[in-house]
Amino acid sequence: MISFFGFSLAQAEETRLLRYPDIHKNRIVFVYAGDLWLVGAEGGAARRLTSHEGFELFPKFSPDGKMIAFTGQYDGNTDVYLIPAEGGEPKRLTYRPGFENMPDRFGFDDMVLDWHPDGNRILFRSWRESYNSWFQTLFLIGFKGGFPEALPLPEAGLTSFSPDGTRIAYNRIFRNFRTWKRYKGGLAQDIWIYDLNQNKIQRITDYEGTDTSPMWYGDKIFFVSDRDHTANIFCYELATQKTRKITQHPDFDVKWPSLGPESIVYENGGYLYVLDLETERTKKISVQIPDDKVLVRPEYVSVKDHVSDYGLSPGGKRALFAARGDIFTVPAEKGNTRNLTNTSGIREKNPIWSPDGKWIAYMSDRTGEDELYIIPQDGKGGEIRITTDGHCFRFAPVWSPDSKKLLFADKDLKLYYVNIQERKIILVDSTKNWEIRDYSWSPDNRWIAYAKPAKNHLSSIFLYSLDEKKIYRVTDDFTDDNEPIFEPEGKYLYFISKRDFNAQLGHFESSFTYNQMTKIYVVTLQADSLSPFAPESDEVESPEERWERKEKERKEWEEKRPEIIEKIRIDIPGIEKRIVAVPTDPGNYSGLAAGEDKIFYLSFPSWTLTGGKPGPKGKLHLFDLEERKDQVLLFPVDGYDLSADAEKIIYRSGKQFGIVGAKPGSCKVGDGALNLDQMEMRLDRREEWKQIFSEVWRRQRDFFYAPNMHGVDWDLMRARYGELLPHVAHRTDLNYILGEMIGELCCSHTYIAGGDMPKVELVKTGLLGxxxxxxxxxxxxxxxxxxxxxxxxxxxxxxxxxxxxxxxxxxxxxxxxxxxxxxxxxxxxxxxxxxxxxxxxxxxxxxxxxxxxxxxxxxxESEYRLRYRYWVESNRRKVEEATNGRAGYIFIPDMGGGGLNEFSESFFPQIKKEGLIVDVRYNGGGFVSEMILERLRREVVGMGCSRNASDWTYPGGTLFGHMVCIANQYSASDGDNFPYFFREYGLGPIIGKRTWGGVVGIRGFPPLLGGGYVTMPEFAPFSMKGEWIMENYGVDPDIELDNLPDQVILGGDPQLEKAIEIIMKKLEEEPKKLPERPPYPVRD
Missing domain, CATH: 2.30.42.10 (PDZ domain)
Structure with a gap:
């Protein structure tokens, strides 16, 4: 990889990435590499205060400067701790678990915010009494410990006390770890003042973007705002109610300001700055960290738990792995484990062994782009670069049988092959619909089979002739066909297809779905060839005669094989009519591979949205064409790879890998287990962090839905945030600068999280509910x-x-x-x-x-679901009582499997109600909104009856009544989509607050080296008018109504109450009644 970041002595002298500072007169405490450090307000060499392997965050000096409260993990839980300001043994103050292992974007549990002005109590925010992960509430804990005191506010973010402690300036919303700059959706933060004695609330900022981090100083409230594009410090004058800008940082946002007796300290561009509150002038503080940087020293580490790809040598003697960016081969029985690449700062991936056994091909980002390389399999020689035109993400390569060519595809939706000797890249095909991911070679190296996506989102099988440079279609666009592979002798082309339609009916509803609809299909490549499943006639023969016949057939084939394989004949005319099904039951199949007269494949049970028991569930099958028999070779497995001679298999079952023979009845999971203990690499984390930075930058460039990157100069962003990379001393530092960089795209779902960092063993505190x-x-x-x-x-x-x-x-x-x-x-x-x-x-x-x-x-372990259920059932009772049972209530917490299940559990029991309130507040998103809306928008067009039963509707399972939707600023992602399309379908009014405004979707959480992930926003909606919708704005309600804290504290829920009012008004003014059963007919 090109090194565009250098380390120098000058850079090392002044340390950056100093985080979460606080100041008391002439001292500053801050976080560096997860530990607390102390330095004079004039800068200089800092002194370490903590050294625990877990994180210590959010330090706050006590008003007298003698103590520092902070959030830490010393005792296996995230809690509030206290140490003397000069250092010493931490004292634990809280013990209550909240939400552990939450992504950083939601914040941290027991987060220290401030000290009460009385100097005796510490303010912190916690999930301990929350019924939803979107928000936390405030608590005070005495510096001597004891039982925390809850403040009455229903939710709160960053908070600052007034000098007399009777009021607070605070954010009702917390999104300070969100990697989304210039955000203007419904969750945008404002500054509010709340009177703790009089239960009165006042909003003092109304900018459409971010106003956060309030700091109350005398008759002024300082805060951070991005109202001038980059976040800077502003000042609100309580007397005049005027706001003015204080700092002038043009490039980097002001981060985590903290108020001291005379000044404010804050982060900017990784440096610390001090703002003098009397002169309102800022000064950069130069800090040096005399740290041995243990976390970044090179070391030898095991990578056996970091396997990303695996395969097998042609004869099955060695296994092939990509793990933490290096390529390894591991012996099946005897020999040493070989690390063929040994590169901390380069990611090698998608390795595949050449059929002749000499080479291993793989993708590498050594140049800063994905390029194709080969390396001798024995490690006796350097790697050879095959391609030089890398410009976007590339998918896994596939060798030709003669080991002279490689086939690969890329994110530009193109399929290529390259000749190893000539290094010439040939375009095979391209599409404008989706990625080409399934491709293979014919045994004679003259044909390529691949699955190409069409506009209808189904894939078809195509063939490409290298001799003719021509493309031929094999299957039509009425079926979804994938994974084409050639039979080793060139007689057949196999593929899997979802074309077995056998509907499953819903129990509660008139609906259907299709599952287990995949089968394996065979194309006879020669027009005069019989189907492998043509009728047979049994003849009487002795075992000796049968053996002699089979041996004769084998010898005849071996004599003809070179001539046949040299150039396979494929008869294109009528090929689409020469498709037959392999006689197996339909299922959920994938992982197709072929040996001589043998088909290997995986089957999996039907997928459920909320999953089942963890662990591998797949079955590896072998279908014998000669015997016309299907058998299970291994169970349970996650995946496998077949050796080039089809004699051996490498399987994966959980974390276990093994090599076994590819014969039925000869093995089981656990046999042939591979010893991966010697899969080690010399890890230089600094080099690895460079690679991660580059890969994250490239992934956004290649996958972000808008090729203009929202108008952001993406090269400039790499340079701007890249200058911080030499100062990274902890994986959280890397995540921080990556989050800042991808946040510049001003887009939802730009997430970065996790990775290789010290682990703290959790000690779980029990709860009673x-x-x-x-x-x-x-x-x-x-x-x-x-x-x-x-x-x-x-x-x-x-x-x-x-x-x-x-x-x-x-x-x-x-x-x-x-x-x-x-x-x-x-x-x-x-x-x-x-x-x-x-x-x-x-x-x-x-x-x-x-x-x-x-x-x-x-x-x-957690009370969250109990508190959540209590809140939902309380709302349901309120609706039941207020409407005399005429209206129902459904809360949908997310648009995933859990939310869909909760909808179904609540909807069908209330199907006979006259009205329905659908509550999607705090909905965390997902992908099932269209399914729920499809159910809600069904119309009753007829009725039915039976002699001794109640009447029913046509269609069945349909609500005949009015609907109201409640949404708020926490209705997010697919929780944005729901109210938007609820309105488009004309289902009813929307009550509440403007929604989150984050609808550019992602697919999964692509892993990075050392663990962790980055997400790329790929899927953006627009309207039937051809206009972008919802993103960075949200969905406006028809009736805007805020659940203000002063009302909620008194037990109110104005949004739900308004929904009840509206639904009752609808029921009274526009009653919807099903028709009575007519008189029975007389037909004499």
């Missing part, structure tokens, strides 16, 4: 609320409501496992490491140990 309430008089804890579950579902199990556990709201928990529980001890300290284990509680109706009874329970 309750709200605790401290009785400060008796010093005992009372059960305020018990969240009911559905105890037949493990993820909805509520420990205190299980059969035989007799515990009521209002009772006291006075001891846990014989340890007395008294206020202000944090109750969760007694539930560490108890998830799924039996715990004995002492319960009493009074605040006393005396007379307490014992109950045994099994604490759960």
């Amino acid at each position: 309750i709200d605790w309430e401290a009785d400060t008089l008796s010093k005992f804890y009372r059960i305020k609320n018990i969240y009911l579950g559905q105890n037949w579902k493990e993820n909805l199990r509520s420990p205190l409501t299980e059969p035989g556990v007799d515990v009521k709201e209002g009772e006291y928990i006075v001891a846990v496992d014989n340890k007395a529980l008294r206020y202000p001890t944090n109750p969760y300290t007694l539930f560490e490491n108890t998830v799924g284990k039996t715990v004995t509680l002492k319960i009493n109706s009074k605040p006393s140990l005396e007379g307490a009874r014992e109950v045994m329970v099994r604490p759960i």
Whole structure:
């Protein structure tokens, strides 16, 4: 790879990527490489305060400057900690788990925000009482620990106290880790002031973009805004209600400003700056980190858990792997493991062994682009570059049988082959519809078979003649055909096709779907050849006669083989009529491969949206054409590859790989297991980070839906953010600069997350599914609320409501496992490491140990689903009671499998309601909105009856009533699509707030070296008028209504209440009644 980033002594002297700073007079605390550091406000050499392998974030000096509160992971959970400002042993203050392993874009649990002005309490935000991952709530915890105090606000982001502590300036919305610059959708942040004593709310900014990070200083509130394109610090004057710009950074956004007694410290371009609040002048602080940088020192690491591709040598003696960007071969039994490439800063992928056994071909980004290389399989020689025109993402290569040519495709929707000796690239075909991903060679190297996508989103099989330079169609565009491969003797072309239609009917609804519709098909390539399944006649012969006949046929074929294979005859006229099915049951098939008179393939059970038990589920089959018999070779497997001689198989089953013979009944999963322990590489993380940076930049260039990159100078962005790369000291630093770079595209779904970083072993704290309430008089804890579950579902199990556990709201928990529980001890300290284990509680109706009874329970890992279900059922009851049962209520949490299931579970039981409120607030998106809308928009056009039954509608399972949709700023992605098309279909009014505005979709989470992923927005919607819709704006409601905190605190839900009002008005003014059954006819 071209190195466009250099390391120099000058760069090393002044450190960048100093994160999350805070300042107190002449000292600054900040985060570097996941640890806390302290430096003077004038800069200079910093001093390390923490060194734990987990992260320490969001440090905040106490008002007197003597302590630093921060968010850390010391004890296996993300919690609030406290250390002396000069360093020392951290003190843990919180113990309650929230949402672990959430992507960074949602923020962190128990995130320290500020100190209360009284200097005794620390403000933090947490998911601990949230029923949705979109938002967190605020808590105060004393610096001595104890039980956290909840602030009443229903949701909150970054927050700053007024000097007297009676009010806060805050963001109601938190999106400060979102990698989406110049965002102007419904989730755009504003600054609000909330009076904690009077329950009054005031909005002080109304810019359409981002206003965040409020800092209350005297009669001013400083904040960050991108109203001038790049985010800078602004000041709001409380007296005049005027806003003015303070800082003038043109290139990099101001990040994570923090208020001190006299100044504000913030990040910009990886540097720290201090803003003097008296003069309102900024100064860059030069900081040096005397760090040994252990995390970036080269080391030897195992890569056996980083396998991305695998294959097999022609004779099956060695396995071939791509792992963490290097190419390896591993012996089946004897010999050494070979790392053929040994390149930390280069990604080699898609390796494939040449049929003659001499070479291994692969894609490499050594030049900064995907190029095709070959290397001797024994490692005795350097790699040879085959292509020199790389300009976009390329897919896996395929060798020709004579090992002289390679076939590959690219993201420009083109298919090529290249002659190894001449290095000449020949275009085979191209399309404007989708990627060409399935292609193969004929045994004589003169034909290429491939599947080409058409405008109807189905693929057809084509043949390309190298001699004629001509393309021939094999199958028509009425079927979906893929994975064409030649039979080794050139008699047949095999492919798989979804053409077996056998509908499955829905249980609750009049609907159907097609599944298990794939079969394997055979094309006879010569017009005079019989079908491999032509009728046969059994003749009487002894075993000896049968053996002699087979041996004679084999010898005759061996004599003719060179002549036949030299140039295969393919008769094109009528080829589409010479297709027959392999006699197997239809299923879900893939992974087609062929040996002599043998077809190998994988079958998988039908896919369900919410999945089943984890682990491999595939079956590897062998269909014997001579015996006309199908057998399962291996189960369970995830995938396999066949050796060139079709005698050996490498299989993958979970993390296990093995090589076995390709014969039925001779092996099972676990046989031939490969030892991957010697798959090691010398890892230079700095080099790897360069590669990741380059690959992320290229992936967006190649896959982003708009080739103009939204008008962004993409080369300039590579240069701008690339200058930070030499300062990366932790994978989170890399993710940060990548997020900043892809955020410049100003587009939804530009995500970066994960990767190789120190792991902290989680210690799970058990939960009871309750709200605790401290009785400060008796010093005992009372059960305020018990969240009911559905105890037949493990993820909805509520420990205190299980059969035989007799515990009521209002009772006291006075001891846990014989340890007395008294206020202000944090109750969760007694539930560490108890998830799924039996715990004995002492319960009493009074605040006393005396007379307490014992109950045994099994604490759960998370209360989120219990709280979520409580919120949904409360809403359903409100609608039921307010409408006297006439209207129904459905909440759809996402547009994935879970959301679709919840819709179905709620819709059909309420099918006879006169009206329906569909609530898609907080909907996290997915892809099933069109399925749900298809159900909702069905119209009743007829009725039916039976003598002793209630009447039914035609079509069945259809609601005949009015509908209302509720959406808010958290209705996102496919949750944007739903209200938009709800309106387009004329289903009813939309109530609430403008939605998220992020509808450029992605396909999966493509992995990066060392783990982690990046997403590329590829799929953008536009209207029937030919206009881009929703993106970076959202969907406006018909009735705009905000659930303001002061109303929600008092128990209100104005949006739901308005929906009830509208649906009742519809029911009264525009009643929809199904017709009565007419008098029975008399036909005499």
